[in-house]
Amino acid sequence: MNRGSLKPVIFEHAVLSIGVVYSIFPFFWMIITSLRSSGDAFNSDSLLWPTKWDVVYNYTQALLTTPLPRFLANGVFVCGVILLLQIATALPCAYAIAKLSFRGRTFLTATVICCLAIPFQAVALPLFVGLAQLDLLNSYFALISPFAVSVFAILMLAQYLRGYPDEIIEAARLDGLSEKGILWRLILPASKPAIAAFAIFSVAAHWNDLYWPLIVVTEPDLAPPTLGVLFFRSEESGDQTGPLMAAATIVTLPLVVFFLAAQRRFVQGITMTGVK
Incomplete structure (x- = not known):
């Protein structure tokens, strides 16, 4: 490699390194702060490394002062059910858009794209009023039902399935396989990379969601992890x-852990769906 071509490579790696440090530093500070005493958290002399360690107290308080294991279990349940419902509704819709010919398919696709442009905050109030009138607030149903259908999942899976060979589907129909059988026995196994990629987006979004749980949940037994963390706030003594x-x-x-487990499928799914 000559010196002229080496300079752009060094510059690119320098920019990437700065981006990595910028992205990782909040997590580094979070972990380091979890190991130090609360009074030492904002001490400028020990910003990057604690002078007073308080590991046992901090993690004991985190696990015992509030029912954090229950919050984690709620998060796993809510995110898991949401993901299953989204896949169950998105895969048939994506298959219909990508592989079936019917009147109104273009209009349906355009409608799905338009729905993607509507922010959730715009429909949060009508959803809240409807759930309140049905007396369904403070329930798992309130946490799950607004997200049972994902237009992003429909578009992502449809884009992935457009690359699936039509010849295989036609051969399956000639062999007498129904559309339901094609969907279950051919499309579902072939869509695993795209499903894994979408699962990362879905689980991360709903695991980290605070906006909707803060509106519909007031009982600690139903709180997901992000809402449960707020119990460490104290108006009298400040944040612990x-x-x-x-x-x-x-x-x-x-x-x-979830991302590392699905990393290979995630990269494969993103590459094959063309999502940037």
């Missing part, structure tokens, strides 16, 4: 920074 960061670390860990 050490336990708060310990709880945030515990809440973040399942997402990291």
Whole structure:
């Protein structure tokens, strides 16, 4: 490699390194703060490394002061059910848009794209009023039902399925396989990379969601992880920074593990769907 071509490579790696440090530093500070005493959290002399360690107290408070394991279980249940419902509704719709010919398909696709442009906050109030009138607030149904259908999942899976060979589908129909059988026995197994990629987006979004749970849930037994972390706030004594960061670390860990487990499928799914 000559010197002229080496300079752009060094510049690119320098920019990437700065981006990595910028992205990782909040997590580094969160973990370090979870290991130090609350009074030492904003000490400028020990910003990057604690002078007073309080690991046992912080994590004990995080696990015992509030029912953090229950919050984590609620998060797993809510995110899991939402993901299953989204896949169950999105895959047939995506298959119909990508592989079936019917009147109004273009209009249906345009409608789905338009729905993607509507922010959730715009429909949050009507959803809240409807759930309140049906006396369904403070329930798992209130946390799950608004997200049972994902237009993003429909578009992502439809884009993926457009690359699936039509010849295989036609051969399956000639062999007498129904559309339901094609969907279950051919499309579902072939869509695993795209489903894994979407699962990362879905689980991360709903695991980290605070806006909707803060509106519809007031009972601690139903609180997801992000809402449960707020119990470490105290109006009288201020935030318990050490336990708060310990709880945030515990809440973040399942997402990291989930992403690492699905990383290969995620990259494959993103590459094949063309999502940038």
